[in-house]
Amino acid sequence: MVRMHRISLLIGMVLFALVPIGILYAQEDTSISLSDCRTVLDGEVDISFSTEEWYRCALMEMADGQPDNALRCLSHIDAKHKKEAILLTEAKALLQTYRFEESTAITGKLKKNRNYRNVADSLLNQIQRTQRFVDNCVRVEVTDSTRLVHIETLASLKLLSAEWGAISFEPLTGNWIYKTALGYETFHTKLDEDGISHIYYRRAVDDEVIEERELTELNTPKGEFYPILRQDGETLYFASYSDEGMGGMELFVARRDPDTRQFLRPTLLGAPFNSPFDDCFLIFDDLSGKGILASGRIAPKGTLNLYTFVLADFFPPVPANSVEEKITQAKLMPWRMLMPEEDAIQ
Numbered sequence: 001m002v003r004m005h006r007i008s009l010l011i012g013m014v015l016f017a018l019v020p021i022g023i024l025y026a027q028e029d030t031s032i033s034l035s036d037c038r039t040v041l042d043g044e045v046d047i048s049f050s051t052e053e054w055y056r057c058a059l060m061e062m063a064d065g066q067p068d069n070a071l072r073c074l075s076h077i078d079a080k081h082k083k084e085a086i087l088l089t090e091a092k093a094l095l096q097t098y099r100f101e102e103s104t105a106i107t108g109k110l111k112k113n114r115n116y117r118n119v120a121d122s123l124l125n126q127i128q129r130t131q132r133f134v135d136n137c138v139r140v141e142v143t144d145s146t147r148l149v150h151i152e153t154l155a156s157l158k159l160l161s162a163e164w165g166a167i168s169f170e171p172l173t174g175n176w177i178y179k180t181a182l183g184y185e186t187f188h189t190k191l192d193e194d195g196i197s198h199i200y201y202r203r204a205v206d207d208e209v210i211e212e213r214e215l216t217e218l219n220t221p222k223g224e225f226y227p228i229l230r231q232d233g234e235t236l237y238f239a240s241y242s243d244e245g246m247g248g249m250e251l252f253v254a255r256r257d258p259d260t261r262q263f264l265r266p267t268l269l270g271a272p273f274n275s276p277f278d279d280c281f282l283i284f285d286d287l288s289g290k291g292i293l294a295s296g297r298i299a300p301k302g303t304l305n306l307y308t309f310v311l312a313d314f315f316p317p318v319p320a321n322s323v324e325e326k327i328t329q330a331k332l333m334p335w336r337m338l339m340p341e342e343d344a345i346q
Contacts, residue, residue, distance in 0.1 A: 034060045041072055051081045058089055064301045065277065067096040084116050091123060095247075096276045098327045100131045130246040130276055134330045137271040138315035142332065143290075144308040147299065159292060159308065160285040164231060178228050187215075187227035187236070197223045199238060217263050218254055225249065226281035226294075234258065237282040242268055248296070249278040271330040280304060284311060298333065307332060 037057035040047050049057065054076045061070035070093040077086060087106050094103035104127055110120040148154060152169055168177045170188070177188040186202040198219040203211040218224060222241040229236050234256045239249045251273050254266035268274070273282060278296035285291060293307045318326045 032056055034064060037061070037073065038069070041069065049076065051077050051086075055086050055089070058086075058093070062089060062093060065296060065299050067093040071097065084110055084113055088116065088119065088123075095123070095127055095130060098130070098134060098330060100127055103127050126247055126276075129244065133246055133271045133274065134326050135320075137318050137326045137330045139318050139325075139329055140272055140315055140332070141310040141312075142307050143310060146306050148294065148304045148306050149302075151304065159306070160283065160290060161288045163287040164283055164285040165229065167228075176226055178226075180229055180233075181231075185229065185233075187229060189225055189227070196221065197225055199224045199227045215263060218266055228281055228283055230284045231286045235284075236263060237284075238266075239278075239280050240266075244268055246271075246274055247276040249280060250274050251279045251282050272332040275330065275332070286311065293332075295332070297331070 032053060034057075037060060039045055040049060041057070054073045058070040058073040061067070061073060070089065074082075074086065074090050074093070082090070087110055091103045091106040091110070094100075094106065104124065107120050107123050107127065110116040110123075152174075154167055163181045165178055165180045168179070169175065170177060173191070175189050175191075177186060179186045184203060184205060186204075188200050188202070189197045190200055191197055199215045201211070201213055201215055202209060215224075218236075218238070220240060225239045227236055227238040236254045236256065237251060238254070239251055241248075242250045242252075245268055251269045252266040253269060254263040256263050269282075273279065273293060275295060275297045277298075280294045280296065282294070283292040289311050291309050291311050293309065294304045295307065296304055299305045318329055
């Protein structure tokens with residue numbers, strides 16, 4: 001089996017070598033799979049990849065949410081062969097692993113090329129924002145984590161009490177629907193005519209709709225996703241995109257004015273609830289004293305990690321001199337990092 005796998009890799013490498021460099025950097029390469037990359041990366045077969053092949057492997061690892069593996073791939077590339085596209089990938093991987101000084105240094109090199117100046121400035125700003133979030137990271141006690149393969153199965157999970165409400169998905173559109181435990185209030189998402197997801201609200205008593213509207217005070221051109229109301233009836237958590245965050249989908253919290261019933265200006269949550277990856281939804285189950293964070297950090301493409309954590313009236317900040325603990329907390333690595341795939345929720 002190993003010999004046949006080696007032959008298939010060699011054939012793929014020959015085909016790969018026939019692709020012009022310009023096309024290689026611009027189009028998806030199909031001659032090498034992610035499995036092939038990891039087989040070579042882990043030394044299971046004695047084959048050396050070219051610069052372009054290691055770069056392609058790094059891109060696939062980044063797309064699969066594995067920046068550490070991407071950096072391992074890029075470490076096989078000689079520094080003199082690292083063109084701007086490779087340096088950009090390396091800088092992003094370093095940012096996602098919270099290695100800020102190294103990421104800043106590489107991004108500084110990119111600024112010397114005028115074609116990369118704007119993207120380098122944007123990345124430098126993201127590095128600085130992420131570092132500030134990590135510096136202000138709070139301590140959260142994670143008690144378990146599991147992997148969610150299909151978000152539609154979330155509705156059937158029994159991870160918390162029934163008092164936090166229920167999630168369902170509209171059959172035809174797949175739109176997210178959150179209903180409070182008493183069933184009076186519903187928050188759901190719907191696409192507008194431009195294909196942007198926004199949050200809508202409905203209040204009903206005895207199946208009679210009393211109020212139904214778009215939450216225009218929260219909705220933006222960037223889109224909003226996964227609204228969930230806390231049991232206090234006033235605190236709404238949802239996801240959106242922001243130029244002020246660490247990157248990817250960000251989690252926000254908005255409080256409802258008890259008099260006007262309008263939601264006030266939302267606040268971007270800090271680390272570890274947000275990260276440079278997609279952070280999708282947050283559940284606070286006050287009755288059970290537990291919460292769940294759904295995040296794409298260090299999760300294979302198309303999956304989410306569900307982190308179960310202990311609720312607290314106040315999440316204490318990590319001490320200022322505990323740099324390593326800040327990074328560890330901000331990463332919020334899966335509690336069961338070596339969890340077998342068969343344990344993942346399908």
